[in-house]
Amino acid sequence: MSRLNGNRAKAEREGLKVNVAILGAGRIAHSMAKTLLAMSNDDRYKNLIAPYAVAARDGQRAAEFAKQYGFPVSYGSYDELMNDPNVDLVYIATPHSLHAEQGIGCLKAGKNVLVEKSFTANTAQAEDLLRVANETGLTCTEAIWPRYMPSRKLIDDVIASGQIGEVKAASANLGYAVIGKPRMLDPNLAGGALLDVGVYPLNFLDMALTDTSDRTIDRIETSMLPYETGVDAQSSTTMFYDDGVMAMASSSMLATSDRTGVVWGTEGYLMCQNVNNPESLDIYDTEHQLKGRIDIPAQLTGYEYEVASAANAVLDGRIECPEMPHADTLKIMRLMDRLRAAWGLKYPFE
Structure with missing residues (x-):
């Protein structure tokens, strides 16, 4: 369980913030890093979240990323991120095909997750990921930013x-x-x-x-x-x-x-x-x-709304965000599966 999940009173009493880590160091990860940095300097959000860490498969790349944005921690593997007890919320910024596996890994390690769209590659993966969210009682929400704006x-x-x-x-x-x-x-x-x-x-x-x-x-x-x-x-x-x-x-x-x-x-x-x-x-x-x-x-970047919603869900002990409940994520995933079926398009791993 996350150190802060459902512990808003503790966070306020002890001055704790939701530590956010980024899994992946690609283009969208840079956008999120800029967002977290801006939020940490904004009166509306600076007591809610803290930019904490970044993980990449290459330790040097992660270290350079962390230095660029002033993150105190970096990891050369995703497992290191999942094993850090100070991580409260993980933003998953990798390709769609990896979201389910990585999201499930984070949840099982006690980390709440904000998963970049598309939530997963298909509905079956989405259902697997949300099943683990329900089992763990941790926050799991899709980062589709217009839903939160x-x-x-x-x-x-x-x-x-x-x-x-x-x-x-x-x-x-x-x-x-x-x-x-x-x-x-x-x-x-x-x-x-x-x-x-x-x-x-x-x-x-x-x-x-x-x-x-x-x-x-x-x-x-x-x-x-x-x-x-x-x-x-x-x-x-x-x-x-x-x-x-x-x-x-x-x-x-x-x-x-x-x-x-x-x-x-x-x-x-x-x-x-x-x-x-x-x-x-x-x-x-x-x-x-x-x-x-x-x-x-x-707005700061536009991503701040989804981060704030996820962070508040963590503090309140909720498994989903009202702006993008699990039912809506599944509805869109099923629709995209339906379109791909009509096109005859399958991914090799399906």
């Missing part, structure tokens, strides 16, 4: 207010030219656009269309263009819900898209600039005239 409630509030009328459809897209990254092309690492890029449009649509209703997907039409290594390069999906609402998602790792998410209503539409990290929300009427603009609150 203030913009999520702002979008919900616009839809609930009736400003765009009754919602009938929505669309979302995300594309980056990232084929220069070997990880993205490797089927053994669950590469491809879907788990890395396409997961964002799917989450945007799920939040916008199902958070406040019981609608479920009735039918899916989807197609995919494969890359030469066999992973999905870009895809288009239309989902038809049981109440007649329609949603369209597209993703690409070949090209840069406009990243917009739009919710279409009978009285207008809501446009979100950048479904990956919302920058503004614009409300239009039926004549396409701008009715209002909602600015997104200033």
Whole structure:
């Protein structure tokens, strides 16, 4: 058990913070390190978390990473991280195919986990990881940052207010030219656009269309263009819900898209600039005239919200975060499995 799990009173009494360690030292790990450093110097978070350690398979790389960001501890193996009793929360920043194994290892070692999206490579792995979370009673949550951001409630509030009328459809897209990254092309690492890029449009649509209703997907039409290594390069999906609402998602790792998410209503539409990290929300009427603009609150990096939520879950002894409960993680994993099945895409380890 973590030294702080469910011990908020002890933490406050003894001035203890949630020690966060990063497992992996790649690009996304650097983004998280910058976030933790900024949080440790911000009045809103400095008494909640502490940047503590980083682990990599190469000890020198880990040491250089720790020195760069001022982390007091580094490890040349993941096992060393798992065996350190001072680690409270582990951010898993490795390829999708490793998340389940590493997450389970951390949980069994008494460490709470914040697992970078995609949560795992498939639903079976997700169920295995969440089963161990339930058995250990430790926090286990998916790091899909728009789920935790203030913009999520702002979008919900616009839809609930009736400003765009009754919602009938929505669309979302995300594309980056990232084929220069070997990880993205490797089927053994669950590469491809879907788990890395396409997961964002799917989450945007799920939040916008199902958070406040019981609608479920009735039918899916989807197609995919494969890359030469066999992973999905870009895809288009239309989902038809049981109440007649329609949603369209597209993703690409070949090209840069406009990243917009739009919710279409009978009285207008809501446009979100950048479904990956919302920058503004614009409300239009039926004549396409701008009715209002909602600015997104200033943020450190955008990752701070998921870290704070996970840290608070640790202190409260909760196994999940309200912004991304296990049921929602499983829903998205099952949807992505369904899409891959329609495409005939399997990873070598499945």
